[in-house]
Amino acid sequence: MPKCRAFFKTAEGLGAFFSKSTKRTRLLDDVVKRRLPRAAPTRWNSNSRLLQTISMHQNDLRAVFNVILENPDSWDNDTLMMAAGYDRWLSKASTCFLIGTFDGIFNETDALFRVLQNKVTDIEYCVARIRDTVSVIERMRLEFDSYYLRFEQKCGALGLTDGTDRHSARDERRHLFCNILDNISDQMKARFGHFDELAFLGLVDCAKFYEMSQHFDDTKLQSLSKYAKFFYFVRLKADLIGLYSSKTVRDECKSPGQLLNFLAEKDIVVTVPEATKLLQLVLTVPATTTSVEQSFSALKRLKTYSRNRMDQGRLSSLAVISIETERLLKLKEDKEDFYRKVTDVFVQKERRMDFIYK
Known part of the structure; x- marks a missing residue:
């Protein structure tokens, strides 16, 4: 218009x-x-x-x-x-x-x-x-x-x-x-128009686990038909009902991310493999634009006048570092030599100037 x-x-x-x-x-x-x-x-x-x-x-x-x-x-x-x-x-x-x-x-x-x-x-x-x-x-x-x-x-x-x-x-x-x-x-x-195709996200809504343990909603399971080749639905339903019925899961897990971490920490991922795959899918589906907009905010800080000639690979790498700062700091805490290894890989790349560091 x-x-x-x-x-x-x-x-x-x-x-x-x-x-x-x-x-x-x-x-x-x-x-x-x-x-x-x-x-x-x-x-x-x-x-x-x-x-x-x-x-x-x-x-x-x-x-x-x-x-x-x-x-x-x-x-x-x-x-x-x-x-x-x-x-x-x-x-x-x-x-x-x-x-x-x-x-x-x-x-x-x-x-x-x-x-x-x-x-x-x-x-x-x-x-x-x-x-x-x-x-x-x-x-x-x-x-x-x-x-x-x-x-x-x-x-x-x-x-x-x-x-x-x-x-x-x-x-x-x-x-x-x-x-x-x-x-x-x-x-x-x-x-x-196709927003209701994400109804399967409700299968891992931790706030409703007790309610779903009383009545399992098969329509939400059917919305996973787009990903049918990745799931064994009979086993998935059994895995989910088992998680819904666990009072420990309901008390300790308030989000899909916490639930996946709980399964990994208790080493029971192999016990509920289909539910684990569903959690991984839910956590990677960009249902909202919030995570996407972070990249635009980062770009404004990275693509400055003094850096306007950087190539696409370098720009993408800097953007990932900026967006995933929290994960980067966690890697530094968990692995003391993480930064040293990254630096070693960086200086080994061919470039016009020589890097000498101690």
């Missing part, structure tokens, strides 16, 4: 406008007393925080740009041109309309975002929350009239106008409003 793409690009640029200059940031702190968060391309809710801040301080932001435009001798040409552009953008009723529209949508999607970012294994609850959120977004179409009334009141309070015919503008905005809701609803269905 071109209008929405242009809107978000401009909003992201507004956040970058202040962060790229300490002088602009200082003016923002003095007038607005609140900084604009940067929008991250990998995290949808960062747009939410940015738009909520713009919506809350729309008048104050225009005051910042007026200060810049009223003192042209104190600012460079780029700052003056961009300030004039952003001031015009914030003074448009169409901008206010999109801010309000997406703000209402984000109020619903942010709650879902927080649920899905948690390390939960209750997939049934997650699927229910997804369906509820989609239903709420679809019902928002029926609330356009009340939303538009609030929009007009806000435009009147802020003195915003586009100079267009009121009735034609209303019809056009109704059409845009419905298109936005339809687009987000369709995208969510496409993104989460």
Whole structure:
């Protein structure tokens, strides 16, 4: 949707406008007393925080740009041109309309975002929350009239106008409003349409072991059909029922990771081989994006200006070291000569400079 793409690009640029200059940031702190968060391309809710801040301080932001435009001798040409552009953008009723529209949508999607970012294994609850959120977004179409009334009141309070015919503008905005809701609803269905295939994660939800020991849910076992060639389902069910019935397991294990460690420490992995394979699968399925986003955060610190010519192999290795710092420190604790062995391997590689160390 071109209008929405242009809107978000401009909003992201507004956040970058202040962060790229300490002088602009200082003016923002003095007038607005609140900084604009940067929008991250990998995290949808960062747009939410940015738009909520713009919506809350729309008048104050225009005051910042007026200060810049009223003192042209104190600012460079780029700052003056961009300030004039952003001031015009914030003074448009169409901008206010999109801010309000997406703000209402984000109020619903942010709650879902927080649920899905948690390390939960209750997939049934997650699927229910997804369906509820989609239903709420679809019902928002029926609330356009009340939303538009609030929009007009806000435009009147802020003195915003586009100079267009009121009735034609209303019809056009109704059409845009419905298109936005339809687009987000369709995208969510496409993104989460196969989410219930992860129902097998509930088989190792340690918080429900006692409940599952009373009644085993075969439908969750059937969701493993995608991995059927790796499991012997009759043995897997027997292994799981045995774990569910163990009071020691229920008391000591609060997560799949703890359960797998418990099996390894007690040396009973061979006793429940199918359940062990299931735990390994569950712990490696990226059900949420949290672990993936860690790599982007690490990349920002690693791919600096002074390192912009490093090859892909070196960059990947540095990223792994940064992301897996906890495991690296554990290796150092468990194996005293770990760092020395790594250094020995490093200096043996062919390179243009010789490494001499003691």
